[in-house]
Amino acid sequence: MTTGSVVAFDQVTKTYGDVRAVDGLTLALHPGETVALLGPNGAGKSTTLDLLLGLKHADSGTVRLFGGSPREAIVAGRVGAMLQSGGLMDEVTVGELVKLACDLHPKPFRVTDVLARAGVSQIADRKVNKLSGGQEQRVRFALATAGDTDLIVLDEPTTGMDVTTRHAFWATMREQADQGRTVLFATHYLEEADAIADRVLVLHRGRLLADGTAAEIKAKAGARRVSFDLEGPIDEAPLRALPFLTSVDISGHTIRIQSTDADATVHALYGLGVFPRNLEVAGLGLEQAFVAITAAEESKSK
Ligand SMILES: Nc1ncnc2c1ncn2[C@@H]1O[C@H](COP(=O)(O)OP(=O)(O)OP(=O)(O)O)[C@@H](O)[C@H]1O
Numbered sequence: 001m002t003t004g005s006v007v008a009f010d011q012v013t014k015t016y017g018d019v020r021a022v023d024g025l026t027l028a029l030h031p032g033e034t035v036a037l038l039g040p041n042g043a044g045k046s047t048t049l050d051l052l053l054g055l056k057h058a059d060s061g062t063v064r065l066f067g068g069s070p071r072e073a074i075v076a077g078r079v080g081a082m083l084q085s086g087g088l089m090d091e092v093t094v095g096e097l098v099k100l101a102c103d104l105h106p107k108p109f110r111v112t113d114v115l116a117r118a119g120v121s122q123i124a125d126r127k128v129n130k131l132s133g134g135q136e137q138r139v140r141f142a143l144a145t146a147g148d149t150d151l152i153v154l155d156e157p158t159t160g161m162d163v164t165t166r167h168a169f170w171a172t173m174r175e176q177a178d179q180g181r182t183v184l185f186a187t188h189y190l191e192e193a194d195a196i197a198d199r200v201l202v203l204h205r206g207r208l209l210a211d212g213t214a215a216e217i218k219a220k221a222g223a224r225r226v227s228f229d230l231e232g233p234i235d236e237a238p239l240r241a242l243p244f245l246t247s248v249d250i251s252g253h254t255i256r257i258q259s260t261d262a263d264a265t266v267h268a269l270y271g272l273g274v275f276p277r278n279l280e281v282a283g284l285g286l287e288q289a290f291v292a293i294t295a296a297e298e299s300k301s302k
Pocket residue numbers: 016019020021039040041042043044045046047048
């Protein structure tokens with residue numbers, strides 16, 4: 001395995017007309033890391049992955065893979081990728097396509113093993129243009145794992161997969177990471193990032209807003225959730241005026257709030273002379289932390 005960085009972005013910028021898709025991105029990924037790339041629509045995730053794979057070129061800055069160019073790493077068979085776009089070839093079977101990928105790979109695995117790992121052995125004789133969305137994703141996964149790579153790049157890999165397939169997919173991905181491969185995946189499923197990744201990157205308008213473990217990202221959001229029920233008629237104005245609130249949701253008799261100082265908020269709540277029932281105070285989930293971090297950035301840029 002490699003020492004040093006697997007991926008190194010240094011001050012990378014990529015613009016399309018006046019859109020800065022990637023804006024001065026500096027980033028290093030290390031061997032064996034499983035890294036989730038999060039960001040709202042248009043944050044620059046796909047562009048980042050395309051730059052990493054040498055499918056697009058930076059306007060400025062450098063992208064290095066294993067100390068060389070993306071192209072060198074790909075030619076050497078060190079990178080497997082599963083992208084969102086790009087049709088699979090028509091009129092070939094799953095088995096033929098996977099065999100082709102293995103034949104072309106400098107360090108191929110056995111075709112039967114690749115098919116089995118991706119869970120497509122049973123549909124090996126099926127034409128690739130006759131597959132369901134989830135089956136197509138599995139075939140893309142087979143193509144990305146046709147050989148012994150050091151880095152696997154996945155752009156929204158589980159889109160279209162049912163729950164069982166998704167679980168099987170991540171179990172396989174974990175095996176890949178346990179064998180020392182670096183796995184980088186872009187996703188909109190934050191629970192996946194929370195469960196799978198040992199490092200989470202949050203992109204927003206092409207810039208890195210947060211970089212850390214899921215726990216660190218949650219802590220960075222700095223807020224906690226407080227929920228409780230109130231009986232009788234609810235006077236909303238004093239509740240909305242409680243200190244340290246970042247959001248309030250009043251639904252029937254249930255109040256859900258987020259606060260940057262839950263202790264002070266709850267103290268003030270009792271000060272209103274109301275009697276909250278079923279009071280719960282909890283940390284933010286990764287999804288809520290993500291929303292809080294990106295919303296804070298949005299309001300800064302307004
Ligand atoms: N080929 C292109 N031409 C012009 N603009 C582009 C092109 N590709 C991407 N963009 C723009 O660059 C920005 C980043 O797009 P990108 O696809 O990298 O984001 P993303 O984070 O992958 O989004 P999503 O979650 O919606 O897939 C967006 O504003 C997008 O409209």
